Amino acid sequence: MTEPAAERRDESDDRQADGTPQVLRTDADAASGLSKCPRCGATQIALNIGSGMLRCSFCRDEWSTPNANEAFALDQGVDQLTGVTMGSGSADIVPSAEVVLTFKCGACGAEIVIDTASSTQARCHWCRNKLSMNEQVPNGAVPDMVLPFSLPKERAVEQIAQFVRKRRFFAHPRFREEFNPENVLGAYLPYMVVDVNAHASFTGQGEHQTRRYSVKVSDDRSETRYDADLYDVGRDFDVEIHDLAVVSSRERLDQRSSTSNNVINAIRPFDLENAVTYDSNYLAGFTSERRDTNVADLAPIVDAQSTDVARHAAHSTLGFYDRGVRWDHEQLTVKGQRWVSAYLPVWLYSYHQEKKDGRSMVHYVAVNGRTGSVMGSVPINYPRLLLTSAAVEVAGIVVGTIILALGAIL
Amino acid sequence: MTRLAEVTVLASTDSGDWSSVGLLFFAAGFVFYAVMYLRYRNTDKRYQHESRTRTVTNDMRARDEKVRSLKGLKNSRMRGANHRSVKGALNSGGGAAKLMSALGRHGTGR
Ligand SMILES: [Zn+2]
Ligand SMILES: [Zn+2]
Numbered sequence: 001m002t003e004p005a006a007e008r009r010d011e012s013d014d015r016q017a018d019g020t021p022q023v024l025r026t027d028a029d030a031a032s033g034l035s036k037c038p039r040c041g042a043t044q045i046a047l048n049i050g051s052g053m054l055r056c057s058f059c060r061d062e063w064s065t066p067n068a069n070e071a072f073a074l075d076q077g078v079d080q081l082t083g084v085t086m087g088s089g090s091a092d093i094v095p096s097a098e099v100v101l102t103f104k105c106g107a108c109g110a111e112i113v114i115d116t117a118s119s120t121q122a123r124c125h126w127c128r129n130k131l132s133m134n135e136q137v138p139n140g141a142v143p144d145m146v147l148p149f150s151l152p153k154e155r156a157v158e159q160i161a162q163f164v165r166k167r168r169f170f171a172h173p174r175f176r177e178e179f180n181p182e183n184v185l186g187a188y189l190p191y192m193v194v195d196v197n198a199h200a201s202f203t204g205q206g207e208h209q210t211r212r213y214s215v216k217v218s219d220d221r222s223e224t225r226y227d228a229d230l231y232d233v234g235r236d237f238d239v240e241i242h243d244l245a246v247v248s249s250r251e252r253l254d255q256r257s258s259t260s261n262n263v264i265n266a267i268r269p270f271d272l273e274n275a276v277t278y279d280s281n282y283l284a285g286f287t288s289e290r291r292d293t294n295v296a297d298l299a300p301i302v303d304a305q306s307t308d309v310a311r312h313a314a315h316s317t318l319g320f321y322d323r324g325v326r327w328d329h330e331q332l333t334v335k336g337q338r339w340v341s342a343y344l345p346v347w348l349y350s351y352h353q354e355k356k357d358g359r360s361m362v363h364y365v366a367v368n369g370r371t372g373s374v375m376g377s378v379p380i381n382y383p384r385l386l387l388t389s390a391a392v393e394v395a396g397i398v399v400g401t402i403i404l405a406l407g408a409i410l
Numbered sequence: 411m412t413r414l415a416e417v418t419v420l421a422s423t424d425s426g427d428w429s430s431v432g433l434l435f436f437a438a439g440f441v442f443y444a445v446m447y448l449r450y451r452n453t454d455k456r457y458q459h460e461s462r463t464r465t466v467t468n469d470m471r472a473r474d475e476k477v478r479s480l481k482g483l484k485n486s487r488m489r490g491a492n493h494r495s496v497k498g499a500l501n502s503g504g505g506a507a508k509l510m511s512a513l514g515r516h517g518t519g520r
Contacts, residue, residue, distance in 0.1 A: 323486075324493060
């Protein structure tokens with residue numbers, strides 16, 4: 001099978017050369033430092049999972065930041081996009097930008113360190129006030145928007161326990177012994193959410209079956225033959241793609257079987273329309289992973305997935321070609337893209353497996369922090385699985401032999 | 411175990427004759443291994459971005475021109491048909507898996 005010559009005329013390829021993507025300002029009101037309750041001024045603020053709002057644990061006042069779609073008009077005008085638009089929180093990471101930032105505590109003046117690799121908040125050791133980083137320093141730690149957790153930890157624990165309970169028999173004995181779903185951690189993972197305005201053009205050939213019949217190939221054998229009409233096929237259309245999401249951490253992008261990152265991808269989708277403008281307080285009590293890729297790094301994967309979406313969109317017009325269509329030429333002309341960075345909520349149970357050859361691997365069981373959708377990887381007890389498979393094989397051979405013998409007699 | 415039986419039955423409905431059913435049982439152990447491996451490790455799971463992403467198509471222009479009739483084909487499906495292919499998947503065997511491991515080695519921001 002030959003791959004169709006994939007040609008892309010990307011009108012936004014000059015994004016590097018001319019270097020001026022339109023920037024959508026998303027941290028206009030953001031301020032770093034002491035993040036205070038608007039009513040009582042306390043800094044003990046955290047997400048109330050039950051309501052999806054921020055809550056002051058001192059005066060119990062609740063509030064939330066604006067819906068991101070509305071604040072930044074993200075659900076509008078995908079068909080009008082030209083060139084590259086990106087949220088200010090999706091800007092390129094400056095390699096020299098510090099990951100560990102130092103702030104002066106606004107209450108007592110002490111120097112406080114925030115390690116943005118895993119958090120955008122820290123507590124002052126002296127006065128116990130909480131400091132937040134909400135301004136978008138170009139280190140990838142503060143995104144344009146955040147989708148807060150709405151699934152409580154207890155629900156995630158149940159989901160993980162149930163998932164693993166169904167996979168105990170062939171699970172690695174050490175995993176079975178050490179498994180404790182209570183160790184699940186809530187993590188905000190970095191994603192790029194992309195809207196694409198493109199024109200798709202596919203050309204190739206398709207076959208429509210006209211007749212199916214049997215022919216005798218020897219005295220006691222017949223085979224099926226088909227007649228078909230061959231067509232030249234072309235599909236040309238405009239396509240708007242909404243909220244294509246790609247994880248934006250280098251480590252998480254590796255989803256081959258030597259990792260189990262693919263299971264985190266499998267618990268999507270997320271209800272991105274409910275994301276809100278960023279505030280570090282949504283992350284209180286959770287961990288976060290910093291984005292460490294840029295728009296240009298992720299563009300090839302977004303382009304490949306956009307072409308997949310367009311190819312799939314053409315399906316509904318190909319019903320006549322019941323034998324299939326072979327595209328020889330696929331072209332996606334990207335007219336415009338809008339990139340917005342987001343933190344999305346995932347409950348992660350991790351199990352670190354040390355292998356005999358010294359390598360190690362992390363197996364995840366992941367639960368969508370919004371929908372509760374679960375997927376995971378459970379390390380296998382290979383001796384047991386191989387022995388059982390061998391037993392099944394022996395039984396299969398016995399049964400198969402009997403069937404063949406019966407077939408010969410009857 | 412029920413899944414294994416299903417696989418066997420499904421695969422044999424085409425031909426339906428005794429010898430192919432019998433021969434399928436000879437692969438039982440391998441099928442069992444593969445089904446269990448995927449059930450535990452789920453390496454084949456991914457988000458179906460191609461079908462689950464919200465999409466709007468406009469101004470669809472179609473060209474369908476008959477070239478010729480083909481007679482006596484042996485395949486039930488068109489040879490080389492690729493209209494269902496997916497190239498941007500990141501999991502094992504996915505078209506973009508290599509792309510992303512290359513990013514890990516040569517990317518910026520490190
Ligand atoms: Zn308060
Ligand atoms: Zn202080």
